Amino acid sequence: MSDDILTVESLRCSIAGQQVVEDVSFAVPATGITAVLGRNGVGKTSTLRGILGLIQRRGTVTLAGERIDHLPTHRVVQRGVGYVPEDREVFAKLTVAENLALAERQRQPRRELVAELFPDLVQRRDQLAGTLSGGQQQMVSVARALLNDNRILLVDEPTKGLAPKIVAEVADALALAAQTVPMLLVEQNLEVVKRLAGDAIVIAGGRVVHTGRAAEILADEDLTQRLLGVHVDEGAAA
Amino acid sequence: MSGIVLVLVTGMGLGALYFLVASGLSLIYGLMHVLNFAHGAFLTLSALIGWEVAQRAGAGTWGGFALSVAVGAVVGAAFAAATELVLIRPLYERHIEQVLVTVGLSFAAVALFEGIWGTDAVTIAGPAWLKGTTSVLGAHIPNVYWLLMVSALVVLAAIVLFLRKTRYGMIIRAGVENRSMVTALGIDVRRSFTIVFAIGGAAAGIGGVLAMHWYTFVSAHMGASLLIFAFIVTVIGGLGSLTGAAIASVLVAVLQQFANTYLGGTGDLIVVVLLAVVLLVRPRGLLGRTA
Numbered sequence: 001m002s003d004d005i006l007t008v009e010s011l012r013c014s015i016a017g018q019q020v021v022e023d024v025s026f027a028v029p030a031t032g033i034t035a036v037l038g039r040n041g042v043g044k045t046s047t048l049r050g051i052l053g054l055i056q057r058r059g060t061v062t063l064a065g066e067r068i069d070h071l072p073t074h075r076v077v078q079r080g081v082g083y084v085p086e087d088r089e090v091f092a093k094l095t096v097a098e099n100l101a102l103a104e105r106q107r108q109p110r111r112e113l114v115a116e117l118f119p120d121l122v123q124r125r126d127q128l129a130g131t132l133s134g135g136q137q138q139m140v141s142v143a144r145a146l147l148n149d150n151r152i153l154l155v156d157e158p159t160k161g162l163a164p165k166i167v168a169e170v171a172d173a174l175a176l177a178a179q180t181v182p183m184l185l186v187e188q189n190l191e192v193v194k195r196l197a198g199d200a201i202v203i204a205g206g207r208v209v210h211t212g213r214a215a216e217i218l219a220d221e222d223l224t225q226r227l228l229g230v231h232v233d234e235g236a237a238a
Numbered sequence: 239m240s241g242i243v244l245v246l247v248t249g250m251g252l253g254a255l256y257f258l259v260a261s262g263l264s265l266i267y268g269l270m271h272v273l274n275f276a277h278g279a280f281l282t283l284s285a286l287i288g289w290e291v292a293q294r295a296g297a298g299t300w301g302g303f304a305l306s307v308a309v310g311a312v313v314g315a316a317f318a319a320a321t322e323l324v325l326i327r328p329l330y331e332r333h334i335e336q337v338l339v340t341v342g343l344s345f346a347a348v349a350l351f352e353g354i355w356g357t358d359a360v361t362i363a364g365p366a367w368l369k370g371t372t373s374v375l376g377a378h379i380p381n382v383y384w385l386l387m388v389s390a391l392v393v394l395a396a397i398v399l400f401l402r403k404t405r406y407g408m409i410i411r412a413g414v415e416n417r418s419m420v421t422a423l424g425i426d427v428r429r430s431f432t433i434v435f436a437i438g439g440a441a442a443g444i445g446g447v448l449a450m451h452w453y454t455f456v457s458a459h460m461g462a463s464l465l466i467f468a469f470i471v472t473v474i475g476g477l478g479s480l481t482g483a484a485i486a487s488v489l490v491a492v493l494q495q496f497a498n499t500y501l502g503g504t505g506d507l508i509v510v511v512l513l514a515v516v517l518l519v520r521p522r523g524l525l526g527r528t529a
Contacts, residue, residue: 052422054418054421054422072421072426073418073421073422074421074422074423074424074425074426074427077421077422077423077424078424083422083423085419085422089416089419091411091412091415091416091419092415093411093415094408094411094412094415098408098412101405101408102408102409102412102420102423102425103423103424105423105424144423148424
């Protein structure tokens with residue numbers, strides 16, 4: 001267990017009294033990318049939001065051996081949890097520079113890394129984030145998480161709605177980032193999962209129904225058909 | 239011509255007063271989704287204490303006046319910050335309870351003020367210039383209106399600078415847009431709640447001291463009547479939009495003054511009709527966001 005950076009046991013989450021995560025348990029290793037797979041609406045996003053305390057949650061969550069399930073969201077993040085939300089959630093009326101400045105938690109944020117990964121953002125630093133393209137907004141969102149030395153990143157559908165070329169760019173950035181920080185990645189694009197993820201967990205009906213190596217899960221046609229509702233070869237590449 | 243100029247300028251001056259009250263309401267609602275019914279109490283207490291200070295420092299002098307404005311701002315900020323810390327914060331995320339507790343505070347505060355300062359309005363004095371007029375295109379504009387306009391512009395500029403140039407201002411702007419994402423960046427957004435209350439309270443406090451010079455009296459009830467128009471202005475401007483509040487303040491007050499002068503004193507009615515029209519045609523207000 002000591003190799004795991006994040007453990008989740010019997011996590012149950014609800015939104016406005018409605019249970020959205022039934023009983024989820026899994027562990028995230030301290031290196032590499034762990035993918036969270038499952039059909040739409042099974043509670044993948046809610047699991048991430050529950051870990052962060054953005055929605056009501058019960059159960060046990062530990063980060064590097066310490067319980068974080070009783071902490072308010074900002075304290076969870078301060079412990080070293082970076083979050084790249086679904087739909088990017090950049091602050092539209094703030095500039096790119098302001099979006100990034102808000103995310104800086106440490107005295108020496110890793111601005112060079114961000115500038116190197118996303119040179120576009122440096123050029124557009126004074127532009128309002130709401131006027132950026134979807135891909136550029138995703139870069140802002142990813143950059144916000146990479147500015148700090150996090151212990152883990154929770155990344156939610158980073159390629160959703162992006163053009164194939166931008167998908168590749170975002171995947172490149174995530175692959176590079178994953179060399180230094182472990183990642184829990186919710187992703188529907190199975191080509192991206194295949195390329196990035198080492199381990200994978202599959203959620204169905206609000207519970208974890210399968211865990212294993214991502215490549216093995218994706219290679220098992222029956223499993224992917226049954227649990228994810230897709231044929232890897234035909235339906236995966238977005 | 240001089241009549242129109244008089245109505246226009248006094249309307250803008252009255253709008254400045256509305257803005258001083260509405261700016262805080264709008265900021266607080268934008269960030270916290272709380273309609274603060276206690277805002278009038280912040281204003282009233284600032285005026286009452288401001289008047290106490292002015293009397294001791296020399297009510298007819300500019301020094302005494304300036305001191306009373308400064309004290310009014312501090313009292314308003316302190317009362318508002320204490321309200322947020324003691325009453326609002328324990329009810330975090332419970333918006334209806336938060337609104338109800340401000341309603342309760344507004345009643346209790348007025349009763350307390352009546353107990354201390356009495357139920358009658360007290361006539362006040364100020365620097366002689368405030369009672370004079372200045373001629374503009376033949377219209378004799380009471381000087382207190384200039385003071386209201388300049389003060390509101392200074393307060394608007396100060397709030398805008400704070401929001402644009404400071405980290406807390408940035409957090410507040412981001413929080414108005416998407417509060418949960420601010421916390422997901424590791425920021426304790428609750429600290430900025432206290433700050434917006436304090437800023438709103440300070441603006442209302444300045445408004446309170448100036449309002450008593452405009453009314454030429456101070457009473458335990460002065461906050462309540464101004465608060466109604468400030469709410470209307472906030473809704474018309476678009477809840478949460480400072481610029482919207484500024485534009486709506488002037489719009490509402492000028493319309494009100496014109497109706498009062500040229501439509502047989504129907505100013506208050508016209509304002510309520512305008513509110514109804516805005517709610518029907520554009521429920522999010524002039525510059526409000528879509529919900």
